[in-house]
Amino acid sequence: MHLHTQVVLILTQLFLIVRVTDQTKCALTSSYGTVSVSYFATLPSSALETDAEDIDVDADVGRHRIDLTPLVPTADSPPQSDYPTYNDDTEDVNSFLKVLSCSDTSLRAVNEEYLRPVDSYKGILLERVPVQNPSADHLALKNENYLEIVRWRDSNVTEQQVALTFARDERKFSNLLILDLSANLLSTIRRDYFSRLERLKLLQLSANQLHNLPSDIFNDLSNLVELDLHGNRVGELPLHLFRPLGKLRVLNLANNTIHDLPRNSFAGLGNLTELHLAHNRLYVVPFQVFKELRSLEVLDLSSNMLVSFLDNFFLLNKQLRVLRLNGNIIEKISKNALYGLRRLQSLDLSSNKLVFIDRNAFDTLDELRYLNVNQNQIYILPSTVFSALRSLRSLDLSNNLMRALPNSIFASQHSLVRLHLDATNLESLSNWVSRNNHTVNKEILRNLRYLSIRNNTRLKEIEPCVFRNVPNLETL
Ligand SMILES: *[C@@H]1O[C@H](CO)[C@@H](O)[C@H](O)[C@H]1NC(C)=O
Ligand SMILES: *[C@@H]1O[C@H](CO)[C@@H](O)[C@H](O)[C@H]1NC(C)=O
Ligand SMILES: *[C@@H]1O[C@H](CO)[C@@H](O)[C@H](O)[C@H]1NC(C)=O
Ligand SMILES: *[C@@H]1O[C@H](CO)[C@@H](O)[C@H](O)[C@H]1NC(C)=O
Ligand SMILES: *[C@@H]1O[C@H](CO)[C@@H](O)[C@H](O)[C@H]1NC(C)=O
Numbered sequence: 335m336h337l338h339t340q341v342v343l344i345l346t347q348l349f350l351i352v353r354v355t356d357q358t359k360c361a362l363t364s365s366y367g368t369v370s371v372s373y374f375a376t377l378p379s380s381a382l383e384t385d386a387e388d389i390d391v392d393a394d395v396g397r398h399r400i401d402l403t404p405l406v407p408t409a410d411s412p413p414q415s416d417y418p419t420y421n422d423d424t425e426d427v428n429s430f431l432k433v434l435s436c437s438d439t440s441l442r443a444v445n446e447e448y449l450r451p452v453d454s455y456k457g458i459l460l461e462r463v464p465v466q467n468p469s470a471d472h473l474a475l476k477n478e479n480y481l482e483i484v485r486w487r488d489s490n491v492t493e494q495q496v497a498l499t500f501a502r503d504e505r506k507f508s509n510l511l512i513l514d515l516s517a518n519l520l521s522t523i524r525r526d527y528f529s530r531l532e533r534l535k536l537l538q539l540s541a542n543q544l545h546n547l548p549s550d551i552f553n554d555l556s557n558l559v560e561l562d563l564h565g566n567r568v569g570e571l572p573l574h575l576f577r578p579l580g581k582l583r584v585l586n587l588a589n590n591t592i593h594d595l596p597r598n599s600f601a602g603l604g605n606l607t608e609l610h611l612a613h614n615r616l617y618v619v620p621f622q623v624f625k626e627l628r629s630l631e632v633l634d635l636s637s638n639m640l641v642s643f644l645d646n647f648f649l650l651n652k653q654l655r656v657l658r659l660n661g662n663i664i665e666k667i668s669k670n671a672l673y674g675l676r677r678l679q680s681l682d683l684s685s686n687k688l689v690f691i692d693r694n695a696f697d698t699l700d701e702l703r704y705l706n707v708n709q710n711q712i713y714i715l716p717s718t719v720f721s722a723l724r725s726l727r728s729l730d731l732s733n734n735l736m737r738a739l740p741n742s743i744f745a746s747q748h749s750l751v752r753l754h755l756d757a758t759n760l761e762s763l764s765n766w767v768s769r770n771n772h773t774v775n776k777e778i779l780r781n782l783r784y785l786s787i788r789n790n791t792r793l794k795e796i797e798p799c800v801f802r803n804v805p806n807l808e809t810l
């Protein structure tokens with residue numbers, strides 16, 4: 335055989351292999367299967383009802399992953415419009431509709447082999463299917479009417495792709511529920527990109543470069559349940575931005591550069607249950623800026639530059655269950671700063687500059703289970719500061735400056751399971767459950783199983799009653 339022919343043969347084989355691998359980078363299925371999206375959802379009421387064993391309450395709260403099924407129509411809640419009209423039932427329609435998943439392949443291959451020829455997709459899930467030509471590339475959808483989910487993430491998608499794919503007059507995305515464009519290069523967005531997505535429930539725009547949000551962009555998305563904008567460059571929230579989103583339950587604005595929250599920033603979000611504002615640049619926030627959020631259960635303000643909260647700041651957020659204030663520069667918790675949070679279960683105040691906690695600061699936190707004050711500068715604690723916290727299960731006072739804990743400081747902690755007292759200036763441990771140094775009461779701290787008192791370099795004296803009062807200790 336001639337060399338020339340051999341080369342051609344090898345090239346042909348290579349070409350075949352490339353084509354074959356290219357095809358295996360896409361999969362067609364008839365359902366969403368194990369595909370899941372980040373969906374914060376409301377916390378199930380049992381989320382915090384952990385057993386003594388896994389008392390690490392904080393790990394349970396916050397992010398939950400559930401699969402798509404609740405958002406996507408099923409036989410019980412059939413899709414609303416524009417489905418092919420067969421004589422028979424939904425089952426046939428469903429088996430006719432397909433889900434396309436592709437990763438690490440070219441947009442051209444996806445468009446030519448899958449999108450242009452087939453008009454019956456209900457889901458298109460693309461990951462690392464990069465844009466090559468930003469001014470022209472888009473999803474070459476033959477028919478968008480059945481689409482429920484479009485994901486095109488980690489693919490260098492810019493606003494031009496969004497405009498070319500979604501903002502076209504002849505397009506009708508009347509069944510689209512989930513749009514995920516995370517980890518791309520979007521820097522600005524416009525109202526008309528989303529104006530045909532009127533049933534949309536989840537809009538995922540995290541990890542882009544969004545900085546300027548026009549105040550009307552969400553006006554046509556009144557059915558949105560979750561909006562994720564975390565990891566962008568948003569510095570300001572225009573007035574009334576969220577007002578059209580009365581059904582929104584989860585709003586994630588974490589990891590942006592927000593430095594200012596106008597007083598009415600959250601007006602209209604009466605159904606919001608989770609607000610994530612961690613890792614921003616918040617310094618001063620207006621009094622009761624969250625007052626419209628009457629359904630709020632989770633508020634994350636961690637890793638900002640917050641200094642203090644005025645009395646009654648959270649008074650109208652009566653449903654709050656999880657409050658994260660860690661990683662700020664808060665110096666004191668005054669008497670009524672947390673007043674009225676009767677449902678609060680988890681409070682994280684760690685890594686602040688607290689020197690002082692008012693003795694009545696926690697008085698209305700009847701349900702608090704988890705309290706973290708680690709890494710502050712507290713040098714004195716009033717003896718009754720924890721006396722209202724009868725549900726408290728986990729308390730972390732490590733890395734503070736106090737030299738002593740007043741007698742009877744834990745006299746109400748019948749539920750306490752875990753106590754951390756590492757790296758303090760404690761010089762002695764005296765009676766935690768009674769004013770008198772010698773009183774023994776095995777009942778009060780009977781649930782305490784885990785006690786950590788490491789690195790207390792000044793600790794010289796431990797009253798014998800300390801250990802007699804914690805009869806069920808398992809780990810020291
Ligand atoms: C996106 O663009 C960057 C920079 O040009 C490149 O390094 C990266 O690989 C691209 N992403 C994909 C999925 O191709
Ligand atoms: C909350 O959602 C319900 C049902 O989706 C709706 O009827 C109600 O108007 C919403 N509340 C607000 C304040 O928009
Ligand atoms: C915040 O953004 C930076 C840079 O975009 C990233 O490296 C970091 O992982 C993000 N953190 C979170 C919590 O999303
Ligand atoms: C109780 O013990 C602490 C620490 O050992 C000590 O400083 C204090 O004086 C004692 N109080 C009484 C009333 O004996
Ligand atoms: C105790 O101190 C050592 C050395 O400073 C440190 O490595 C360790 O993490 C500390 N342990 C605790 C529980 O603070």
